[in-house]
Amino acid sequence: MEESNVVQDQLESEVQEPDLVPISTAPALDRKSVRAEQRRELFRTPSFLIGLFIVLLWLACGIVPEVFARYPELDPVRVDGQVIPRAAPSADAWFGTDGTGRDVFSRVVYGADNVLINAPAAALIAVALGALLGLIMGYYRGWVDEIMSRIMEAVLSLPVILLAIMVLVVFGASRLAIILTIAGLFTPVVTRTVRAAVLTESQLDYVAAAKLRGESGLFIMLREILPNITNVLVVEFTVRVGYAIFTVATLAFLGLGADDVTVADWGTDISQSYDLVKAGQWWPSIFPALAIAILVIGVNLIADSLDKVYKG
């Protein structure tokens, strides 16, 4: 619902000159200056800058965790040679220690990379596949479109998390399986959005002009329509990253996050200590939970600002 409105509005803001101008430099230059203006506006939007700051901070944790972490990822904290599991937050361990005495703060830092690799990778593949299918279905229509739409509707009518559980139980929760599963399950939503955008574009004169020139379908899809729906794809990608983080974290929480559960991961770490919250030991699960919440909010701030700027 929300997504289709987004598409409609975006298209109005970036329609090409409908004249019979062959693809010359004129519209391309125009597009370039529009892009530059949008970029300037983006960097003047506070919510975008906050979101960017959050995401960059977590990216730094993911790339060079050694800089931020105070203790190793896998070894317990030793105070005077002693391991103290489930110690409350203190100067020695800012976020306390978990069930085996590991530093929760360092685990949160080391846990960033997993979700920061899986979620964007899954979203990227989903957007690429969705763009391909959406272009073909929206441009050619016909019975292929009809059948594909039915299949996608069937996939969309079940919760992503249930299908992901079933697929990962079958194929095992390796990194590759997680990425491909989420990508596959997100593809129908992306396809629907792209297809709607392509349908609107196809009715514009520049597509009719290209057809009259005798251009091939492939050329029209890739060189005429695709450049005009990149905004849709960019917004779709950032929105999907947010949902992919949601899904990756939930799967990890259910024990389908990684083959090795000793490796730091926010969802996995919560799943190992969430039942201690009731006993008052909140720190091993609340801090990774906060990490997930903050990252997701950051990504959504970026997605929302992009959407607003593109709508104009």
Add this chain to the structure above:
Amino acid sequence: MFQFLIRRLLLAVVTLFLILVIVFALTRVFPSDPARQLAGPFASEERVASLTENLGLDDPLITQFGRLLWSVVTLDFGESFSQPGVRVLDLVRPALWNSAKLVGLALLLTLPISILGGIWAGYKKDTLADRSIVSFGLASASIPDFVSGVFLQFIIGVQLGWLPAISNAPDNASIFTELRYILLPALAIVFVYFGYIARITRAGAITAFESDYTRTAFMKGLSPSEVIRKHVMKNALQPTVAVTGTQMGYLFGGLVGLELVFNYPGLGGLIFRAATAPDFPLLQAGVVTVAIIFMLSTLAADLLIAWMNPRARISS
């Protein structure tokens, strides 16, 4: 209207068939052998083989798929694999009822406040009130349900001690006690959905407020509350109804993490356990239940929209 209903129902049947194909294909490639799982690791090969035959796992695929279709038509999925002797429906029914209670309470709390919030934000577009509702909604809606569940459990259940941190009400508890026990997971759902539904309603309300009929209504001297009640509501709420309909599948079957946090015996957790067991009849029955709920609720939403907007009836 009648034609519209028939078309929608036929499409729903096609979709359900495709879902069955997907679920069947997935259960066919499961790595673990349910017969071996049932017989136990030390059972003889003959025992496993006879179990396989009893469960019908060595029948031709088309026969097995036919059996699945028949169980959907008759709504009888036979006995559970993981709990032999227990009928699958006797496991699904209580889980469905539990999910229905949780979802019902959550929607009862979410819909009024998010619709009011959304219309208020749309009416006061671009003011501080609007911005706060939109920003809070954006933040709360994007956080995974189990994460908000853990936060609420910690803050309201443990630190403040206002509500039970676990959702298992004692047996034979009164309805109010039971309500107290499921309020916390329901609040976690409210937290997730308030923002989502308020944002959708706000968008619908803005379109309705900017339209000609609303301007006319204001100009003929109606008070804002009258304009909202008589003219804005019916038009602004169409996207809200549509979105609520599409979210029912997720609410009934997708809250696996949240149910785990509160130890709540709902449908999502049942399907999760059936998938990991693996318990094919239970898994199939659970997924089919979620799919049927999704179809009925989107159909109900479409009918409600057709009633609210005569144009939707004609164009479809």
